[in-house]
Amino acid sequence: MPLLIKAVIEYNDEGYLIHSSNYIGAYVR
Secondary structure, eight states, X not given: OHHHHHHHHHTXXXXXXXXXXXXXXXXXX
């Protein structure tokens, strides 16, 4: 899932925790 990983890296500066939660949810689905 390179796109999701890239998104997490891009949002590393702001709202990383929130985006990380979304990333986990998307990864599970």
